[in-house]
Amino acid sequence: MKVRLKVWRQKNDRTAGSFEHYDTPDLNPNMSFLEMLDVVNEVLTEKGADPIAFDHDCREGICGTCSLTINGKPHGPHRGVATCQTYMRSFRDGDTITVEPFRADPFPVMRDLIVNRAAFDKIMQSGGFISVRTGAAPDANTIPISKEVADLAMDAAACIGCGACVAACKNASAMLFVSAKASQLNLLPQGKPEKDRRVLAMVQAMDEAGFGNCTNQYECSAVCPKLISEDFIARMNRDYMAATFRQTFGSVPSTVVGG
């Protein structure tokens, strides 16, 4: 099969970008989408042109690095599948495929299809942790945790931090990411002591990083390669309200969680 690519090319975060067209050589339908780009890049390189810059690493759907908007949809056509797990058999011979970066103001384009998602790290640094010193932990079986709670925490923890949720949201809201991260820790008994401080700090950091508001459209969950449920957003909203209430009435110190 062969396809025609319409690819976003942009030199860096200071210059404007535009679409370029490329006709691919003959492809095998069992190639992954990224392998298809590898093949196109080999051809470009041999011609002395700049290959298309795109982000990737594990190529098995777990590191969260790959981040292409394919035909307008973050991570492409399939539900619950990351870009790197998308295969050419999902397209037809002769298709024109539009490939863009994950677009959102807090994720500046650094080159072609690569965006900078450092804003997520900033949110995590504000409170996405349990403050436990190395070596100071009690025996792991001291606190039994019911399987249901552990499983739900794991559902939240499955987030790969790719940012598709932000790219899919018309407001560039990071609520799905933040709520998954906060809920994982808030659900577990170990995370309870810092629950209020955590959720207040993370939401504040999210706002400061320029992410927009959630208007409950849930485009985020729909494109999430790990199908993180929008229920976590509701859960975090409850945690946030409770924390704000307690803060207003004095039982939560207003300083953030120590960093």
Add this chain to the structure above:
Amino acid sequence: MNFDAKIPSGPLPQKWDRYLTEAKLVSPNNKRKYELIVVGAGLAGASAAASLGELGYKVKCFVFHDSPRRAHSIAAQGGINAAKNYQNDGDSVERLFYDTIKGGDFRSREANVYRLAQVSVKIIDQCVAQGVPFAREYGGLLANRSFGGAQVARTFYARGQTGQQLLLGAYSALSRQVGLGTVAMHTYEEMLDLVVVDGHAKGIITRNLVSGEIACHAADAVILATGGYGNVFNLSTYARGSNATAIWRAYRRGACFSNPCFTQIHPTCIPVSGDYQSKLTLMSESLRNDGRIWVPKNVGEKRAPGDIPESERDYYLERMYPSYGNLAPRDISSRAAKRVCDEGRGVGESGLGVYLDFSDAINRLGLDTIRERYGNLFDIYKEITDENAYEVPMRIFPAVHYTMGGLWVDYNLMSNVPGLFVLGEANFSDHGANRLGASALMQGLADGYFVIPYTIGNYLTGIKGGRPAVDHADFRRTEEEVRARLKRLLENKGKRTVQSFHKELGKIMWDHCGMGRNEEGLKKAIELIPQLRAEFWENVTVPGSGEELNQSLERAGRVADFLELGELMCRDALDRRESCGGHFREEFQTEDGEALRNDEDYGFVSCWEHQGDDKAPVRHREPLDYEHIQMAVRNYK
């Protein structure tokens, strides 16, 4: 050269405790005066940077990734070992220690492995306290599964995403320290060289992958936690970005490279499907808990697996290794797969595959249980192959997965270059000639959380003179060399792409230094690789400039280093005239095809010292003296 491992005296079980009581402490006020560089934020690097920052050291942590959370550790699926004996099945520190030494085919250092088994129990405590959502039983206690090379269930797991969850735990601890200002995080910054001043590691040269800026960073000690070098084979289960540049540059600056030929070929990966292939996907070994491995008894069998009657199937692992069966260690299982495929009994289009069959397990436990245990792995398999493994058996084949070799370190995890420490997969220390499943995560976190925070003090309290300034002559010179190399790559303007060289190198390595190795093949590889390297420097083309985000340039530097490292691996494999663990020299096997070790002549760790570009490296050795156990024939029958 003297390779003194600096192992504390006393009986094995007491060595680490004794070390801890005698270790020199750095007072809290003084800690602030020391600056430490940690390169890497996988399990080893993130846990080290977080713990050292928490202790009060000033830490700078570097990753080439956009975030510490992307390190290759994230991809580990199956689990992490610890001698908790929560299952009451007779596990103990001593047993985990022995399994690891035996699994490594008696080529690792006793004292390090014993310490690893001892601290393993604390790792689980630490991770649970951080909120790592390990799998649990209905009673609320932690669940375990078994892994290859063990007869107890000591593996902790978080669905099929254990590495991800452990890394996110370490990343959260690291994030906390970044927020507190004790660790300065440098993302998108790749270490391109080590700076050695008066024989001590004192800093690194980095390139910012976005701006192209070259920078010098000075420190009181440098810690490398940069992962393994399996991508020398091009196709492997590693993330595409994993590379050897940090440890290879350190090797060229005097750090010795140990056991480079010890690579692990994992038995359960999805077979190669075409020439465009960019990576191989692992199907976690945990699948072997319930899946049964088989090939047809008949050569050239054409029927679909479901049509082949039970009596015409060969469950070869169960047949050859009845006591471990499908859970035989990785090196043994991989070689057995190669053997049946070499006999012409392999399955799939290429004939390079064996079946991993769940039908018995589904009948016994029900579809739901299997789905709950392995659902995400079955999904991955479906995505890649378009086949439903609940209905037809998976096809699997061995693939390069892990490198046991790495920079030589002593008991303190310090290399022979004072002040240069090496943690995680980047060092050689704990897995001998073969690593058991679920032991790499354990080692990475052991090194970072529980070893380096104690051992680094011993070095720091002994050094005189502070950090050099970054305009010191040695920094200037190293920086110039880095710039010259980048310039040469960019200005070469040849005809061949970086990828084409990587592919060709990978093929040479797989053919001659892969699952089976022999003198003739290795000698051939040692001829071919320098030729390929010469052609690379003649004919490679790297588009773009150095002052921008340039993935071709990143890749070129890494492949140039692989082209040197590959040769060293072949030299080591040629030098080691025995078979052990993942190193199978075809000339040295028993009558029934098992590895034939030679403890008398090769009971040592090889330590290769760089001599310069045009000279062959020199092999030194650290003898392995076993005090506590006896080297024995490794038997899984």
